[in-house]
Amino acid sequence: MRNDELEIPYQIMDPTGKMQGAMPEGLTDQKLLEWYRLMWEIRYFSNKTVALQRQGRSTTWGPLNGQEATAIGMGAPLQPQDWMVGSYRDSGAYMAKGYPMSALFYYTRGFSVAPDLVGPDKRCLPYQIVLATQTLHGVGLAMASRIKKENAVTMIGVGDGATSEGDFNEALNFAGVFKAPAVIVIVNNGWAISTPRSHQSAAKYLVDRAVGFGMPGRLVDGNDVLACYSVMREAVERARSGEGPTLVEAITYRHGAHTTADDPTRYRDPKEVEYWMGLDPTRRLKSYLVEQGVWDEAKDKAMLQEVENHVNEQAEIAYNHPTPGPDGMFNNIFEKLTPRMLRQREQLRHELNLEAEVR
Amino acid sequence: MTLTATKLTIIEALNQAMATEMERDERIVLLGEDIGKNGGVFRVTDGLQARFGEDRVFDTPLAESGIIGTSIGMAVNGLRPIAEIQFAGFMFVAMNQIVSQAARIRLRSAGMYHCPMVIRAPYGGGVRTPEMHSDSMEGVFLQTPGLKIVLPSSPYDAKGLLIAAIEDPDPVIFLENIKLYRSFKQEVPPERYTIPLGQAATLQEGNDITIITYGAMVPVSQQAAHKLQEETGASVEIIDLRTIWPMDEEAIVNSVTKTGRAIVVHEAPMAGGVSSEVVSIINDNCLYSLLKPVARVTGYDTPFPSPGLEDNYMPTVSRVLNALRKTLED
Numbered sequence: 167m168r169n170d171e172l173e174i175p176y177q178i179m180d181p182t183g184k185m186q187g188a189m190p191e192g193l194t195d196q197k198l199l200e201w202y203r204l205m206w207e208i209r210y211f212s213n214k215t216v217a218l219q220r221q222g223r224s225t226t227w228g229p230l231n232g233q234e235a236t237a238i239g240m241g242a243p244l245q246p247q248d249w250m251v252g253s254y255r256d257s258g259a260y261m262a263k264g265y266p267m268s269a270l271f272y273y274t275r276g277f278s279v280a281p282d283l284v285g286p287d288k289r290c291l292p293y294q295i296v297l298a299t300q301t302l303h304g305v306g307l308a309m310a311s312r313i314k315k316e317n318a319v320t321m322i323g324v325g326d327g328a329t330s331e332g333d334f335n336e337a338l339n340f341a342g343v344f345k346a347p348a349v350i351v352i353v354n355n356g357w358a359i360s361t362p363r364s365h366q367s368a369a370k371y372l373v374d375r376a377v378g379f380g381m382p383g384r385l386v387d388g389n390d391v392l393a394c395y396s397v398m399r400e401a402v403e404r405a406r407s408g409e410g411p412t413l414v415e416a417i418t419y420r421h422g423a424h425t426t427a428d429d430p431t432r433y434r435d436p437k438e439v440e441y442w443m444g445l446d447p448t449r450r451l452k453s454y455l456v457e458q459g460v461w462d463e464a465k466d467k468a469m470l471q472e473v474e475n476h477v478n479e480q481a482e483i484a485y486n487h488p489t490p491g492p493d494g495m496f497n498n499i500f501e502k503l504t505p506r507m508l509r510q511r512e513q514l515r516h517e518l519n520l521e522a523e524v525r
Numbered sequence: 526m527t528l529t530a531t532k533l534t535i536i537e538a539l540n541q542a543m544a545t546e547m548e549r550d551e552r553i554v555l556l557g558e559d560i561g562k563n564g565g566v567f568r569v570t571d572g573l574q575a576r577f578g579e580d581r582v583f584d585t586p587l588a589e590s591g592i593i594g595t596s597i598g599m600a601v602n603g604l605r606p607i608a609e610i611q612f613a614g615f616m617f618v619a620m621n622q623i624v625s626q627a628a629r630i631r632l633r634s635a636g637m638y639h640c641p642m643v644i645r646a647p648y649g650g651g652v653r654t655p656e657m658h659s660d661s662m663e664g665v666f667l668q669t670p671g672l673k674i675v676l677p678s679s680p681y682d683a684k685g686l687l688i689a690a691i692e693d694p695d696p697v698i699f700l701e702n703i704k705l706y707r708s709f710k711q712e713v714p715p716e717r718y719t720i721p722l723g724q725a726a727t728l729q730e731g732n733d734i735t736i737i738t739y740g741a742m743v744p745v746s747q748q749a750a751h752k753l754q755e756e757t758g759a760s761v762e763i764i765d766l767r768t769i770w771p772m773d774e775e776a777i778v779n780s781v782t783k784t785g786r787a788i789v790v791h792e793a794p795m796a797g798g799v800s801s802e803v804v805s806i807i808n809d810n811c812l813y814s815l816l817k818p819v820a821r822v823t824g825y826d827t828p829f830p831s832p833g834l835e836d837n838y839m840p841t842v843s844r845v846l847n848a849l850r851k852t853l854e855d
Contacts, residue, residue: 307602313599340595
């Protein structure tokens with residue numbers, strides 16, 4: 167499907183929850199109920215992190231609210247051997263791949279990954295801070311899978327702003343040339359902090375770039391979880407069967423601020439926010455489930471309470487987890503520290519002891 | 526089977542090192558611009574694609590950040606990439622991938638992932654390459670925790686150090702001096718051997734003064750030492766650092782404690798670089814043995830000049846000789 171033939175992004179379920187196309191194969195009401203709950207887990211995880219930041223207990227955080235359908239579309243089609251890379255706002259996709267929420271909370275608490283909380287390798291690289299950088303790592307992971315003849319696909323998340331970076335374009339180029347088994351998803355939420363999508367590229371759709379890199383591009387309604395899943399599953403299967411990479415653009419919206427340090431009222435029209443709130447992915451899926459007769463307000467209320475409890479428990483786990491220790495900056499630099507680094511660590515320990523005495 | 530050492534250039538020694546390692550470890554892949562059929566612009570990878578196939582030795586699009594970024598992904602996913610950057614001066618294009626990504630993936634993932642990769646790049650001036658091809662960037666990488674930095678000065682060292690770099694579990698920047706590439710041949714054993722990263726070599730022993738150097742400044746220093754010895758009979762100790770991180774502090778300290786006088790010679794700019802680090806090490810450990818201030822003979826704190834002026838930029842035998850004489854005065 168070529169993008170220029172599309173008037174609107176690919177959609178299966180419209181904003182009122184009405185089906186405009188066929189249910190993707192294999193999806194049951196049970197699965198959709200799981201996803202509906204997962205959407206709220208992602209959103210409440212983000213809300214909780216904001217609350218912790220306001221209490222001074224979390225680092226600066228970039229809320230995910232509004233992007234849950236795209237996140238599930240990215241994570242759900244993957245298998246355990248598949249890889250995922252993304253930025254901080256792809257944490258929802260990490261959760262959809264099975265990355266534990268407690269491990270994400272541990273990071274926002276202010277430490278690098280806690281392997282104990284991650285458990286067996288989830289094949290999710292630490293989420294990226296220098297945006298677009300991860301797209302090259304993802305393509306490299308996929309190139310290695312191809313060279314090793316392993317049946318693994320790499321899912322790559324990147325924002326609309328980061329598509330302006332050189333690395334994004336180099337990644338698409340390498341993916342095309344080396345037929346990397348990768349799916350590159352542009353999570354287009356309309357804003358890069360205060361810079362609107364229209365300021366990143368003069369192209370009508372960012373996915374149009376697929377043509378220039380010799381790969382198919384798919385434009386999808388990023389708030390329609392069925393469309394996201396359908397498009398991304400097809401792209402994953404395509405990559406897995408050796409046909410190469412696909413570029414996907416999911417049109418969604420960042421409900422909240424860029425981060426806890428941002429004030430979006432400085433640059434966004436409240437009417438625009440209101441419009442997109444009406445396209446909230448949770449509302450859409452809920453309408454459908456209610457219409458099917460498998461969901462109601464009472465169940466919703468009870469579920470939200472459960473999710474809130476679960477999120478609080480996950481945060482508890484992270485905040486009770488042992489920290490790396492005061493000299494943790496020396497951990498995991500090299501497999502073996504150099505003599506100088508060992509001396510510096512000793513010096514730090516010594517100085518910390520002196521400080522303790524002074525106190 | 527008896528194998529006899531043959532005389533090789535640095536280029537041939539590096540090629541042999543990679544071939545040796547690729548033979549025994551199928552995780553090793555080579556990537557870079559024009560490294561396949563063409564064997565690289567300096568021919569360091571000559572014949573390796575024909576021998577090991579296009580899946581293991583491949584040309585990339587012209588994109589340095591792309592080369593390093595995808596190498597990181599491949600390294601995390603179990604391969605051992607050796608990435609060639611055509612000229613070190615082009616590494617600036619890939620600095621985020623090197624400094625913020627390759628050097629930190631072990632740290633950022635708390636050891637769940639690591640990045641065993643080698644970034645090879647020709648560096649240094651003196652062969653009339655166009656501007657921006659001649660930078661010596663080791664000082665920049667010295668300021669980057671998480672990288673190891675190797676700069677061999679001879680064919681024997683080049684092979685042993687490259688094999689050590691390849692088997693190292695962390696990212697290694699392997700800088701190959703362009704002027705030394707084909708400047709001389711040396712006997713190189715055909716079998717596999719390694720030289721540990723972080724171990725300097727004492728190239729000649731002496732009692733009166735120490736020269737601490739590496740890379741293309743090794744032969745320059747040797748010639749200066751020889752002239753000095755002819756002139757004055759002074760005996761000069763020469764230390765080739767070989768790797769600047771980890772830096773062999775012990776070798777520096779032992780030598781300068783013995784001689785009481787030292788000069789540091791490198792081609793890179795002076796400010797905040799390797800010589801600053803060496804002088805600090807001497808200051809911290811050998812102050813009471815020092816008979817004179819430590820002198821530095823380096824590139825100037827200017828960008829590496831256009832080829833027409835490069836001979837005036839790079840340390841010469843006479844500049845080194847002058848520094849030696851001055852440091853030997855009482």
